[in-house]
Amino acid sequence: MLFGLFKKRKASNSLNGSGYRFMMGGSTSGKHVNERSAMQMTAVYACVRILSESIASLPVHLYQNETEGSKVRAVKHPLYRILHDEPNPEMTSFVFRETLMTHLLLWGNAYAQIIRNGKGEVIGLYPLMPNRMTVDRDVFGKICYRYQMQDSDAHTGKTGNVTLKPSDVLHIPGLGFDGLVGYSPIAMAKNAIGLSIATEEYGARFFANGATPGGILEFPGTVKNPESIRESWNKGFSGNNAHKVAILEEGMKYTPISISPEQAQFLETRKFQIDEIARIFRVPPHMVGDLEKSSFSNIEQQSLEFVKYTLEPWIIRWEQSLNRALLSETEKPDYFVKFNVDGLLRGDYQSRMNGYATGIQNGFLSPNDVRRLENWDLIPDELGGNKYMCNGNMIDIAGVGNQYKTDNGDNSNEEVLEVEESDETGESGKDRAGARPERAAPGKNPVPQRHHS
Secondary structure (H helix, E strand, C coil): CHHHHHHHCCCCCHHHHHHHHHHHHCCCCCCCCCHHHHCCCHHHHHHHHHHHHHHHHCCEEEEEECHHHCEEECCCCHHHHHHHCCCECCECHHHHHHHHHHHHHHHCEEEEEEEECCCCCEEEEEEECHHHEEEEECCCCCEEEEEECCCCCCCCCCCCEEEECHHHEEEEECCCCCCCCCCCHHHHCHHHHHHHHHHHHHHHHHHHCCCCCCEEEECCCCCCCHHHHHHHHHHHHCHHHCCCCCCCCCCCEEEECCCCCCCCCHHHHHHHHHHHHHHHHCCCHHHHCCCCCCCCCCHHHHHHHHHHHHHHHHHHHHHHHHHHHHCCCCCCCCEEEEECCHHHHCCCHHHHHHHHHHHHHCCCCCHHHHHHHCCCCCCCHHHCCCCCCCCCCCCCHHHHHHHHHHHCCCCCCCCCCCCCCECCCCCECCCCCCCCCCCCCCCCCCHHHCCCC
16 A cells, blocks of 8 residues: 555656745745846855856766776776766767756756667767756656757757656756755745845945935925926936935925935845855855955865865765766676866875875875876886885884794794904904803804803
């Protein structure tokens, strides 16, 4: 019974829900918020650009597992060039990943159509717009994707809604409630973004009026046509005509009623909303231009935390989705996709050189390993570029035990060298009486047979 319930459970598409909230609910500030209007906010644009460009700029490689836990780049695999260089004839790998990451940050999902040849090998990847994709289940309870075609799409001879199988779609979901599709971060934070839009529009209108607050025109008598008077006043003393000298006739009086931007804490509100949007995308404030709490002593640590706590979860989503959708069941045990973040984790020049020196001295880095990380030319093998060296003063624990046994005389095969001493007359090998001491037999301790003072 439970199996039947789970089988019939429909995949709730976040796009439908977020679209309903956008069209019907709006935001508490009264501003219409959607993915495109949110991108007009500088803080949202900066966060999306930083994350999408960071993911797109990371080197991505297809690796093949070898014996004893080592790996090698599978450059001859057809998928390597698609991921690393060119997913389709119309865009580079950078543009492809930047586009999908932007979709993921704004809509909470990223989709791409997988093009395969007759052998089932991936020969192309094309981005699909998330706002035209619907995730659903077919009559058998399996996931299917329905995409709405438009005239702007590449000509495929298909119109209307096209149903795609899961094997034909690369789907990278964001944070969601059902584990199948993600929810739009813009929809979840629409009130915070709506407040930012309202604050920005307030400032724009305030300065469009020449920083002149609104007010009331008082007239002692009866006003026969108030609309014409209002329009005449706005036309003569707002916008480019602000700060002109106004002439009031027949006892007319002007009384400002709007509060000043200082009283409304305009600048503080705008600054707080920047931090609020940076918090939504988990981007350090200094990366969107807020350097109030950043200094030379902590900005490098904040950048490392950006890689660890912000980029790392997105990278894992990408890697697992690529492995799951693009590799066949027979390839998954031997191949895997990996992003390289070493370039972002590098410290300053002195710290890197000290770390490399430690690695070479302790034998887990060769000179060519270091030169590859720094993108330098390699040292030929005959000059020792690929050798792993270690400090000769260090020995393993077992060697320490053997040395201890040797020092205590347990090794009977060790040859004992006799040291000849000179006497007072300067003759070597004779005692004070002039007689030579008898040599000890081989294997016999010679020390008791000698004279010692």
